[in-house]
Amino acid sequence: MSADTSVEPEVLWRPTPESIRATRLAQFADRVATRRGIDFGDPPDYDAIWRWSVEHLDQFWAEVADWSGVLPGVPDDRVLTRRQMPGAEWFPGTTVNYAEQALRHADEGAVDPGSPALIAVAEDTEPVETTWAQLRGQVGAFAATLRRLGVQRGDRVAGYLPNVPEAVVAFLGAAAVGAVWSSCAPDFGTRSVLDRFAQIEPTVLVAVDGYRFNGKEYDRRDVVAELRTALPGVRATIAVPRLFPDELPDGAMSWADAVADTQEPVFEPLPFDAPLWIVYSSGTTGLPKGIVHGHGGVVLEQRKQAGLHMDIGPGDRFFWYASTAWIMWNISTSALLCGATVVVYDGAPAYPAVDAQFALAARTGMTYLGTSAGYLTACEKAGIRPGETHDLAALRSIGSTGSPLPASAFSWVYDAVGPDVFLGSLSGGTDVATGFIGSSLLLPVTAGELQRPMLAVAAAAWDEEGRPVTEELGELVITEPMPTMPLYFWNDPDGTRYREAYFEPWPGVWRHGDWMEITERGTCIITGRSDSTLNRGGVRMGTADIYAAVESIPEVLDCVVLGVEQRDGGYWMPLFVQLADGEELTDELIGRIKAAIRSQASPRHVPDEVLVVPAVPHTRTGKRLEVPLKRLFQGVDPARALNVGAVDDPAAVDHYVRLARERGAR
Numbered sequence: 001m002s003a004d005t006s007v008e009p010e011v012l013w014r015p016t017p018e019s020i021r022a023t024r025l026a027q028f029a030d031r032v033a034t035r036r037g038i039d040f041g042d043p044p045d046y047d048a049i050w051r052w053s054v055e056h057l058d059q060f061w062a063e064v065a066d067w068s069g070v071l072p073g074v075p076d077d078r079v080l081t082r083r084q085m086p087g088a089e090w091f092p093g094t095t096v097n098y099a100e101q102a103l104r105h106a107d108e109g110a111v112d113p114g115s116p117a118l119i120a121v122a123e124d125t126e127p128v129e130t131t132w133a134q135l136r137g138q139v140g141a142f143a144a145t146l147r148r149l150g151v152q153r154g155d156r157v158a159g160y161l162p163n164v165p166e167a168v169v170a171f172l173g174a175a176a177v178g179a180v181w182s183s184c185a186p187d188f189g190t191r192s193v194l195d196r197f198a199q200i201e202p203t204v205l206v207a208v209d210g211y212r213f214n215g216k217e218y219d220r221r222d223v224v225a226e227l228r229t230a231l232p233g234v235r236a237t238i239a240v241p242r243l244f245p246d247e248l249p250d251g252a253m254s255w256a257d258a259v260a261d262t263q264e265p266v267f268e269p270l271p272f273d274a275p276l277w278i279v280y281s282s283g284t285t286g287l288p289k290g291i292v293h294g295h296g297g298v299v300l301e302q303r304k305q306a307g308l309h310m311d312i313g314p315g316d317r318f319f320w321y322a323s324t325a326w327i328m329w330n331i332s333t334s335a336l337l338c339g340a341t342v343v344v345y346d347g348a349p350a351y352p353a354v355d356a357q358f359a360l361a362a363r364t365g366m367t368y369l370g371t372s373a374g375y376l377t378a379c380e381k382a383g384i385r386p387g388e389t390h391d392l393a394a395l396r397s398i399g400s401t402g403s404p405l406p407a408s409a410f411s412w413v414y415d416a417v418g419p420d421v422f423l424g425s426l427s428g429g430t431d432v433a434t435g436f437i438g439s440s441l442l443l444p445v446t447a448g449e450l451q452r453p454m455l456a457v458a459a460a461a462w463d464e465e466g467r468p469v470t471e472e473l474g475e476l477v478i479t480e481p482m483p484t485m486p487l488y489f490w491n492d493p494d495g496t497r498y499r500e501a502y503f504e505p506w507p508g509v510w511r512h513g514d515w516m517e518i519t520e521r522g523t524c525i526i527t528g529r530s531d532s533t534l535n536r537g538g539v540r541m542g543t544a545d546i547y548a549a550v551e552s553i554p555e556v557l558d559c560v561v562l563g564v565e566q567r568d569g570g571y572w573m574p575l576f577v578q579l580a581d582g583e584e585l586t587d588e589l590i591g592r593i594k595a596a597i598r599s600q601a602s603p604r605h606v607p608d609e610v611l612v613v614p615a616v617p618h619t620r621t622g623k624r625l626e627v628p629l630k631r632l633f634q635g636v637d638p639a640r641a642l643n644v645g646a647v648d649d650p651a652a653v654d655h656y657v658r659l660a661r662e663r664g665a666r
Contacts, residue, residue, distance in 0.1 A: 009521070010364055010407070013445040014415045016044045023441045024526060025049070026250050026286060032063050046442040046452060046492075047522060053336040053456040057083075057480060060456050061300060065554070068303040070294075080481065085508055086498060088481035091272040095331075096296040098276050098337075099139060099175040100267035105339035106132035111314045116341050118318045119166045119317065120363050123212050123347035124387030127364055130165055136299070137262030142173030144266075145258045149580065150234045151203055153178030153268055156278070158234075159324060160184055160193060160227065162211045162346045166240045166255055168333055170206045175295070176556045178268040179204075182290075185323040186211045186218070188620070190226045192645035195281050195287050197488055201233040206255075210243035214348040219376070224249060272296030273487055279327055279430050281501075282646055283620040286481045287496065290490030293433050297483035301434045302334035308395065309438050309454060310424070312340045312368055319343035320399065321357060326396050326621045327430040328401065333372065340368075358386035358417075365394045373409065373425070374404040374622055377387060377551060380412035387418045401426040402622050404526050404544035407448030408552065425450050427526045430621075431502070436476065436512065437524045446478035449523040457482060459524075461516045466506055469570055470518045475530055478510035532626035534563040536571055539604050543626060546607075549600035550575065550593055555583040558616040561607060562630045572633070574655075575607035578616050585612040611659075615652035625653075632660040 020026050029044040032052075034537035036059065040048045051061040058079040065071035065079075082089035097120050106113040113136075116129040123320055128139075149412045151157065157174040161183060174181045182200055184193045186208050197205075207224045221244070228237055228249070229548050237252040251552035273294040280288035306312050317343070318335040322328035349372070350356050358379075369497055374536060376398075379386070379465040386392065398413060405425045413423050418497050425440025427450060438454040445451070461474030468474075489498045515533055517525040519547050527533075527542020546561045558578040564645050566572055577593070579585060590610045597606050617625045629644030638657050644650040 012446040024434040095269040102336040140263040140265035143176040160207040183324040185325040224252040314339035316340040360392040373405040379587040406548040410447040476514040526548040545601040
């Protein structure tokens, strides 16, 4: 369904010519214009830069490689030597090491070796700084330990860790020796961890003994013991203390011993496409797919995203709320590639109060606060005003991802945080370890809209016939290669699962599975997953529109809407709501919910039923389980419909299983 073009979009922030010229992107554009004789305008125009970047991928990435100092002087014809998808070949014959790139800035004088590379905060601790010199020494020590343990290039090093400095050091140490990193957060239980790690057969396990979340402590010693037993390829366990500092698992090496011999790291020179890490699909309908990204692609893509889109570099303090199980942890850590200080937070997103992330920004002098749409919406609903209650003088930018950010939350940021902050809503994926649609300080911020496709991302919205569309919903597709498209899926030797995941129904074109509308102004609106799209009477709508309407009602804490195609050709559209404590689902409340959907979203998409539920289940990265729940009500066996190990609250699923059985297959 198209946006209502009769309503003038609300522009909340505009750049000035002077602010544009001060950005890293403008300076990059001026550099390119001088070197290649291209006119991007004065001040440079984002759309002109983007068009050049997607029409001349080889030139763009050659310039990024040179500007960043990662691969200077590579000629255009040695950048993208095979253009097909999948199977594009980037920078053949070159070598890159992610860890070397992340730690080079102090060596080169871009940052003071005594300044902080990491600022670590937990629910129960004050900020602790790790300098660039200390980080370099610890990474060198850990890499040397891995080598002593016999770890070689291509071996897997697995982390069962919260978002703590040890996770960053272990990852960088593994990358330094050419080992492949993979991590799970400690809130994952044994089965969920083994669903991931058993596939990749790690040789070293770095594991925490417990963690703290929402003011409570969680002992994970039993889980670690089970993992060690169930992963026979693990030749060494390195124990990271969190709750039990005086205890060490039998036969394990202590973290203190693993990093005791601080030294200059030795970086393995690696081919551009050498595997860096394995991340995972959400795993809601089976075993999570192991997605492999390479050193070179991640380094260049993150230099582009952080430097040219987020405008961060030396002197910035960068944060994104994430666990080690979400790709945003990898992206946040990658701010080191730009010489920025990374704020590392171990804890709940809203503990001890909903303003926790803004309090963290004030405590650490954060310049970029990255968070989720759900968090900003919760702050809006709580009525807090962080700009008045916290010293956010250093804060220049806020980033949001994970789900579509409603227009009202955009407005709340500019009213309650500050009129001068830059708010960027981003949409991408674990699949590519970056964004497809993102933000730029060269463009205005419009409520409820994402600014543009990111540089060198040939994004479009296609209809069912594979034709580009504007001013209507289409499939988000990418028509040209990106350097962080997966090298391959783990245990997918002939690439069948990889091709099925992204390159159907259009071979050679990446279909991401999101509905997107491109407006006549060039902005983008992401409305949800295309495979959970509501399609009633031929009128398609993403679920985000429904959620924005329903969540404006104070009595509703959370909700999930399904569009269930029935065997008889009918269509059942239930809305499940989780209510605030003490609230009841009265006829009056149901009427207000339906009225909000009718007026704010679409009269054709008012649900057939509104049903109260004890909880709404999500993936561990915060996405509602729309498709798996839909499959339950279509009669699919629960064991096939979803993997409860990938759910944040597995018990929450039980209610839907019972309800689906009571109602029979729809």
